[in-house]
Amino acid sequence: MLGYLMREIFFKELSNKITDIELTKSGFIINKPFGAKPQNIEWKQLRSIRFSDNDKVIIIKTVEKDIILNDNQIGWYEFIQSIPKIFKQFDFKKANSIMDSLKSCDVCGIIAVRDNICKICESEPWHQKSKKDKSEYLKDKQLEHFEYELKNKIKIKAFAEPQHGFKADENWKLHL
Numbered sequence: 001m002l003g004y005l006m007r008e009i010f011f012k013e014l015s016n017k018i019t020d021i022e023l024t025k026s027g028f029i030i031n032k033p034f035g036a037k038p039q040n041i042e043w044k045q046l047r048s049i050r051f052s053d054n055d056k057v058i059i060i061k062t063v064e065k066d067i068i069l070n071d072n073q074i075g076w077y078e079f080i081q082s083i084p085k086i087f088k089q090f091d092f093k094k095a096n097s098i099m100d101s102l103k104s105c106d107v108c109g110i111i112a113v114r115d116n117i118c119k120i121c122e123s124e125p126w127h128q129k130s131k132k133d134k135s136e137y138l139k140d141k142q143l144e145h146f147e148y149e150l151k152n153k154i155k156i157k158a159f160a161e162p163q164h165g166f167k168a169d170e171n172w173k174l175h176l
């Protein structure tokens with residue numbers, strides 16, 4: 001049985017991972033799991049929008065409340081690239097440099113590795129000290145990542161496609 005604190009942390013993490021930030025024509029919707037009502041926010045409701053000091057969180061102030069969006073949430077990277085230019089105090093350069101700093105993931109083919117973890121498939125890149133050699137490691141990780149497709153006999157594409165605001169790596173290879 002998980003302790004209260006652990007459960008808190010676990011559910012918060014889980015809830016973040018399946019919270020989805022969806023862009024609309026005039027703002028965005030935050031879809032939270034576990035039956036929460038979606039929050040529909042218009043750009044014009046925003047008083048300010050900025051990055052946290054560690055660049056992993058967006059802090060939004062509206063007239064009524066503060067909204068925290070963190071980079072584990074689905075759509076966060078697309079969101080930071082879609083903020084209207086009218087928010088002159090927003091650090092657009094930082095948004096660009098975050099996107100530029102992402103590395104390609106050899107497992108899923110998406111350019112989404114930040115701090116040594118892929119934001120799409122949650123794999124760690126292979127490194128020299130791994131027990132397995134690179135192609136063995138990638139094969140195992142791809143078996144995990146494409147488990148659903150493999151189980152359901154869905155053909156896996158031999159190329160990666162951009163998703164959630166991330167680019168795809170044209171040189172990515174399937175090792176299965």
Ligand SMILES: [Zn+2]
Nearest residue numbers: 105108118121
């Ligand atoms: Zn990946």
